[in-house]
Amino acid sequence: MxxxxxxxxxxxxxxxxxxxxxxxxxxxxxxxxxxxxxxxxxxxxxxxxxxxxxxxxxxxxxxxxxxxxxxxxxxxxxxxxxxxxxxxxxxxxxxxxxxxxxxxxxxxxxxxxxxxxxIEAIAMSEPEAGSDVANLSCRAERRGDEWVVNGQKTWCSNAHLAERILLVARTSGRAGDHSGLTMFQVPTTAAGLTVSGIDTMGGREVNDLYFTDCALPADAVVGTLDAGWRQLMAGLNLERLILASLMLGTAQRAFDDVVDYVKGRRQFGRPIGSFQVLRHRLADLATEIECARLLVYATAAQVDRAPNTVLPRETSMAKLKATETARRVTLDAMQMMGGYGYATEFDMERLVRSSIVSTVYGGTSEIQRDIIAKTYGLHEVSRDSQ
Missing domain, CATH: 1.10.540.10 (Acyl-CoA dehydrogenase/oxidase, N-terminal domain)
Structure with a gap:
C-alpha cells in the first residue's frame, strides 16, 4: 500500500x-x-x-x-x-x-x-442477545410526548466515560425480529439509567446498563422509527475496519517488542534470536502481519472509493484476519519471552489481553466466518429442508 x-x-x-x-x-x-x-x-x-x-x-x-x-x-x-x-x-x-x-x-x-x-457510547448487547442482535428485548414505549425505556444492556464500552449513549431498543415486534428496532439518544445523566461497571481482565472498559422507566423526549429518536437494524448494518464497514486497524497496531507492537527481546536475551552463549526455531517463527509472524495490513488498507481504500457501499465480505475478512493475527502474534511473543512475557512489569501481557478480546467484540471470529461464507452462497441448511 x-x-x-x-x-x-x-x-x-x-x-x-x-x-x-x-x-x-x-x-x-x-x-x-x-x-x-x-x-x-x-x-x-x-x-x-x-x-x-x-x-x-x-x-x-x-x-x-x-x-x-x-x-x-x-x-x-x-x-x-x-x-x-x-x-x-x-x-x-x-x-x-x-x-x-x-x-x-x-x-x-x-x-x-x-x-x-x-466521548460517546453505543448500547446493543443484552444478557440474551449478543451475536443475535434480533433477539433484543430492551423496549422503548411511546407514552404521550415521551419514550419510556425499560430493560438491560450489557458489555457497553465506555458508558462510564460518555456524555451520551446511542441506545438500540425494541419499539415494535417481538424478540427475534430484525424489524422494530430503533436508535435513541440517551444522556448518561438521564433519570432511570444506572451504569454499573463490569470487572474484566482489561480493567474498567465495559458496563451493564439498567433502564427503569427512563423517560426520553420524542426527539430522542435517531434516524427512522423501527429502522434500527438497517441503520446498524450501514455502519459495519467503519466498525470492522476500526477494530482491524487497532489490532494491526497491537500485533506490530508485540512483534517489535519480542524482536527487541530475542536480540538481547542470551542463552547458551548467544542471543536466542539466533536460534532457527525462533527466527523462522518470527518470519511467519511478520508475514501474517503484512498480509493483514494489505487486506485492511485495500478494504479501507475501497470504502474511500465508494463510501456508501456496504462491504460485508471484505470488512469481515479484514476484521477476522487482523484480530486472529494479533492473537497469534501476542501469544507467540509471550511464549518467546518466557516468564517476562507473563510479568505485569512488561507490556506483553496487556497486549495479549487486548488481542484475545478483539476476537469477541464487534462480532466474534465465528460470526465473521459465517458472514464471509454467506457471501459465497453458503448457508446453513436445516435437517427439515433436506
Missing part, C-alpha cells in the same frame, strides 16, 4: 506525539491509574486540540474530512504506541451513525462534541 505525503506526515506526527506523551511504561501507568483504565482524559484533550479526534468527520462540524485510509493509519499508529485513548473507538462509530441518520441538531451536538473530545 502506497501512502501520500500527507498520510506519511500524519503518521510521523502521531508517532512523535505518542512518543513524547505516552512513550514509556511509566507515563502510561500515570495516565491510566496504574493500568486500571484504558482512557486518559488528559491525553485525549491534547489530541482533540490537534484536530485528530475529528479527522474523519465533516468539516462543517469541526472535522477534517479525512477518509477511511487516514483513519486506519491514525488508529494503527496510536494502537502500536499503546496510547490510552479507549474512548475514541466507540465515539467515532457513534458519530458516523449520527452523520448518516441524525437530525441537524443531533449532528451539531454529537459530531461537534466528538471533534472537541466528547
Amino acid at each position: 502506497e501512502y501520500n505525503d500527507e498520510q506519511r506526515s500524519l503518521v510521523a506526527a502521531v508517532q512523535d506525539f505518542c512518543r513524547r506523551e505516552a512513550g514509556s511504561r511509566e507515563q502510561r501507568l500515570a495516565l491510566t491509574d496504574a493500568g486500571r483504565e484504558n482512557h486518559s482524559p488528559e491525553l485525549y484533550r491534547k489530541m482533540a486540540d490537534l484536530g485528530w479526534l475529528g479527522m474523519a468527520l465533516p468539516e462543517e462540524f469541526g472535522g477534517g474530512g479525512a477518509g477511511m485510509v487516514d483513519l486506519c493509519l491514525f488508529l494503527e499508529t496510536t494502537s502500536k504506541a499503546m496510547a490510552p485513548i479507549g474512548g475514541f473507538t466507540t465515539s467515532i462509530i457513534v458519530a458516523a451513525a449520527y452523520e448518516r441518520f441524525g437530525s441537524p441538531e443531533q449532528k451539531k451536538v454529537v459530531l461537534g462534541g466528538v471533534a472537541r473530545g466528547a
